[in-house]
Amino acid sequence: MRLTEFNEMVGIEFGRLRSDAMLVDHVLIELGGRTGAQAIADGVDPRDVWRALCRDFEVPPERW
Template identity: 80%
Template structure:
């Protein structure tokens, strides 16, 4: 998944402000105790970050 697609999905699902806050502030245990932004910076595929966010925030699987 490209970062532009990831950004579009997070903005659509959570809204831009909430998505930005989630990526920078919310620690995802599933991603080694990193925020989504840290995980992407560390080279984690944005698709994995997207799925972790979806699981954490109970996004219905059909929207993953």
């Protein structure tokens, strides 16, 4: 997944304002206790960050 696609999907699913805050504030335990923004900066595939967010926020699997 490209970063542009990731940003688009996060914005659509959670709303632009909420997603911007979520990526810098919400800690993803399954990604080593990093925020989504930190994980991406550390080289984690955006697809893995997307899936972790979906699990944490109980997004139905058909929208992953």
